[in-house]
Amino acid sequence: MAAIGILPVHSQNAAEIIRIADDKFNGETSSVGTMSMTIVRPTWERTVTFKNWARENDYALTLITGPAREKGQTFLKRGTEMWNWNPTVNRLIKLPPSMMSQGWMGSDYTNDDILRESSIVDDYIHEIIGEEVIEERLCYKIKMTAKEESSVIWGSQIRWIDKQDYLFLKAELYDEDGYLVRTETGSDVKVMDGRLIPTRLELIPADEEGYKTIVVFETLEFNKPIDDSFFSQQNMKRVR
C-alpha cells in the first residue's frame, strides 16, 4: 500500500490509457493484411510488398509478394522462433541468433523487434507528463519507464496517445542510458474493416542520417478464424 502511495496520482490512469490503446492495437484475435514497406536510405529507396497473417501475438506468417526477385519468400514466427523459406534455393532456415539484430529484409526493423514483443502494459511504469497535438489530434503524452525486473530492450519510452480514440500516434524509444534510439509515428488514420487505425507507420532511427522505414497497410481484415496448422513449416512452402 505504501508503494502505491508514493506513485503520482494519475499513474493508474496512465496505465489504464496504455492498456486501452494496446487492446485496440493488438487486441484482436487474428488479422490478415496486405502491406508495403519502403526502405529509405540517403542514396536509394526500395519497396517490398507482402501479405501477413497473424494470430494473437505468437503466430505470424508473412509472404513476400514483390519485387519479383524476392517474391515467394515466406517467414514464419512461432513464439520466439523465426523461420525463413526461400524458393530459389528451396531451403528452410531457422534464423540463427547472429541474424537477430539484422534488419528484416534490409529495413530498420530488426528481427528481434518482430519476435520479442514485450508487454507495454505490464513491463513499464506509466506516467502522464503532458498533452500535445499530433496530426491535429490532441494526445496524452505518457512516459513509460521499464520496471527493474522486466527484460525489455528499451530503458524508457515516450508515447503519444490520441485522447479521443486511443490510437498510438507517436513513440520515442530510449535505451538504458537515456539516449534516443528511434522514433516511430503513426498517421493516415483510416477505418479498416470497421476499425479506426493509423495506416502508415514510420520508423526513424536516431543515429543514422537519412534512414527511414515506412510501412503502409493497404488492406486489413480482423478476426477471421485461422487454423493452427496454417502457421506451419509445410504451409510456408504452399501459401500463396
Added chain:
Amino acid sequence: MKNYKYAWRNLWRNKRRTAITAASVFFAVYFALVMRSMQLGTYDYMFKSIIESYSGYIQIQNKEFWEDKIVDNAMEFSQEIESGLMSDENVKETIPRFESFALVSSGSRTKGVMVMGIDPVKENLLSGVEGRLVKYNLSDDAVEKLMNENIPEPVKKNLELFRGDLYSGDGRIQLDLRIKDKDADEIMQVIKEHASVENGYISMGEEGALVGGRLAQYLGLSRGDSIVLIGQGYHGTTAAGIYEIKGIVHVGTPDIDSRIIYLPVDICQELYSAPGMLTSLVLHLGSNDDKSIDETIERIGNDLEEPYRLLGWKEMNETVVSQMDADNKSGMIMIGILYLVIAFGVFGTVLMMTAERRREFGVLISIGMQKTKMASVMIFEMIYMGLIGIAAGVAVALPSIIYGYYNPIKFSSDLAKMFEDYGFEPIMAFQWIDTYFLWQSVVVAIIVFIAALYPVRKIFRLKEVNALKA
C-alpha cells in the same frame, strides 16, 4: 717509420694471435649477416605469399567500401577508369573482385563465409586460384590404403602425421612426407593411385563454386555437392543461390582457407543483385619491388578522383604489417643478444692479447717510446684486424646468402607440421644483399673500436717497472 707501418708489421710478428682476433670478428660478422638475412628474407617471403594470395599490392575501391565492407558500397568501375589504370607503365592487368559475406549451409551445418567473385582466368595472374586446386587428399581412407603399400617406414610415420591434409602440388607433399628424390617416382605413383583428387575449375557465366579446403572439410563437402549461399544483397535484397562445387582449393593461410568460397564474378554479381558492380579492382603489376610499387602508387594515386580510392598493400594488410613489425623487433633483440656475445668474444681476445704483450709494452716505453705513439700503433693494429675480420666475414657470408636466396630452406616432416600448425609456410628464405650488410659491418666495427679502448687505456696507465717484471 710511420705508425701504421709499425702496426702492420706488428700484426705479422705473431700471426696466430692476429688470426685469433680477426677470426672472432669474422664470426661476428658472418653470423650477424646470415641471421639478419634469414630474418628479413623470411618476413619478405611471408609477406609476399599473403599479399600475392589475397590482397595484391594495389587495389582501387570505392572509398566507402574500405570503411564499411558491405555490398551497398560496391560500385560500377567505368571504362575510362580501367583504361586510365591500364595506361600506367607498371600496370599489366586489372583484376576484378566482388567480395562479400554469406551464410553457407549444407545439411544441418551453417557457417558464415567470405564470398569472393573472381574472374577465373585473370585471377590466375595474381593469386593463382587454379594452381591451388587440391591434387592430393590424405584422407583417413587414403592413409589406410597407403599403409598397406610397400613404402619406406619413415614415410609411413609422416603419413600418420599429415593425415587429413590437402596438397595442391607434388613438391610440398614430397617434402612433408620426406620422400627421397630417388624413391620419388615410385612412391608418388602409389600416392597418386590412392590419394589423388579430381578437380574442375570455374568459368565465367557458369554457376559453380570453389571451396576452401578446411571449409569443405568442416561442412563435409566434396566436388559435385551443392552448397546454398544466403546473405543480403545490394540495397537490402535477399541474396540466395545454390551452386555446385566444381573444386576444392587449398589456401596456405588457414584463416582464409576455413572461410572462403570463390564464385565467377558475374555469377556473384547476380547473387547479390548488383550486375556490373565490383567491390575492387586489383592491379597486376609488371614490377613488384618496393620502389616501383611506391612509384606506381604515387602516379596512380595522384590521378584518381572520387569516389575511387587507391589502397596500397601496407594499408590493406595493417594487422600483418604490425605483426611482422613486432616479429622484426624480437628479431632485433636476438641480433642484440648475438652482438653482446660477439662483443665479449672480441673483447676477450683483445684482453688476452694485451696481457700477453704487457712486458713488450714495458720494454718499449723504457727505451723511450712515447705512450701516445704506442697507443696509436695499437689502434691501427685493431683497425687492421677489424677490417680483415669484416672483409673475411662478408666474403664468406656472401656466397652462403646468395646460395640460400636461390635455395630457401624448406622444412619437412615434424618441423613442417609445426610451422603449418602455427599458420606459417614451413620455409626459411634469405634476403638478397641490401643495406643490412652495411649495418651489420658498421656495428661490428663499432664493437671492435670499443674493444680497442681497453689496450689504449692499459698503455697510458702502464708502470714500466711493474710491466718489466711481468
